[in-house]
Amino acid sequence: MMTQIRRFARLTPLLLAAVALPANASLIVDSAVTSFFIPHATTTDTVGNDMPLPRPSTLYFGQVRATGTGVVDFFYIGKEAGFTNKFYVKDNLLASTASQPDSFNAPFPLIGSLAVSAGQLLDFGFCTDGGDKVLGSRCVWNDSALSIVSQYNHDRVGGYRSIGYATADIFDPATGARSFGSGLGPSDNLFAFWDDSGARNDDNHDDMIIGMRFTRVDEPTSLALAATGLLGLLWVGSRRNRGASRAA
Template sequence: MFELLLYGLGMGLALLQARRFESSQVNHPEDDNMKVFRSIIASGLLATVALAAAPASAALYTGTIPQPGETNDFLEQYGIGEVQGWYGGNLYLSSGGPITITVEIFGAEAGFTNSFTFGDDVSFTHTGSETATFADADGILGSSDALESDTTLAGPGLLDFCFSVNSGAISFCNGANNDDLNANPNFFITFDDNYVLDTDTTDGARRSGTSVFLFLDDGGAQNDDNHDDLVVRLSITDGTFVVPEPGTLALLGLGLVGFGMARRRRVA
């Protein structure tokens, strides 16, 4: 979960060295200029390598749940139609920490026994059943509908939560989410506004916010792709959750290296 921290350190060092490089044009001889230039390159590469070492994920793309012809029991009980969000996404905390994250479990409709854990503080298991365990207190989705609620602390970077499917037969964590809707377990990410889900499918899915729903699809025998096999909500009052575009930060790191090379040519 420290990939973004390492990236930030590399970028910070690179920018600092770039400033030193500018001042060295006047205050230092050419040999010192080259030393500073090498520091810029090294710092930029540190940022890029940090991202390359991050857990691999599948392609990130927007979509909706449930899939055509399927029924999401959680959404149906509130009269909510299609909800847009992200397939293949992974969730990061972009601000400093530690920050308190509230975890709410809303239940599941799954024949498998599925679990959700967040660090060492939060653990919930849904025992497989043909009956959905979702609660509906008043017909309006809200905190009173959560079966369980707990808190944990997290710092910036990749959030440390995992899903376990079919009594532990398969486990996968944030950072290793995939977009294969045919058989492999995956979770769908959608940002909400005080429990109001994103049903406007014409404006593009939100990429950041202070509260987010995670909808697990356990890839069960029927491959129903309705993403109601465990429903979890994460929320914070300080900071921002982010679903970053894969490769965007890496391009910034590589761009910084290119900047350093361009500066070297100018000096030469």
């Protein structure tokens, strides 16, 4: 019996870690796709960006990925652009800058949500009605490396169209309060800054800005498996103990 207890003690931290895994779930920016950018770049600055302070000084390129199960809420932050820009989630139009003023004023409205799972690239994208078409499109989709690279590399201007990202330590859509972090994450709050190439990519990434907020949810399957594992260990220990008693 003591042997089973020792084995149980060694395995318990692993099982508890599996139960606790969702608490660490969040969003990250995977920068692997930037290795195909011409010229190669992983970041850009926000010089000329019209979003009122506070705003990030550095934006990161890449693809947004979830590290666990949860729900991502999307908020319209604002825009400064002459072209009409649109934001889609799973091919559904959530926001358009048509008839919207050039402003970034709170409260920032919730425009939609997306359920995500661990490792998943978020299915969203930006489109514009101005500038050149690249491979027949004026859109960049987060879950399509081809669209990200082809739009960035068009005409080899160093970023024809692109989405830059910034993490936020604080984000309150109701009041507009925000405090930006640095790096690729992980973070529960992420801002997507769209540059539509209207000025041959002025690189200020304020043509449309969307805020994202990740909310973790329990993973019933993980919890059930962990609970089953604990019960299984107890059952095996009990069976072996009874067998040893009978043999004695």
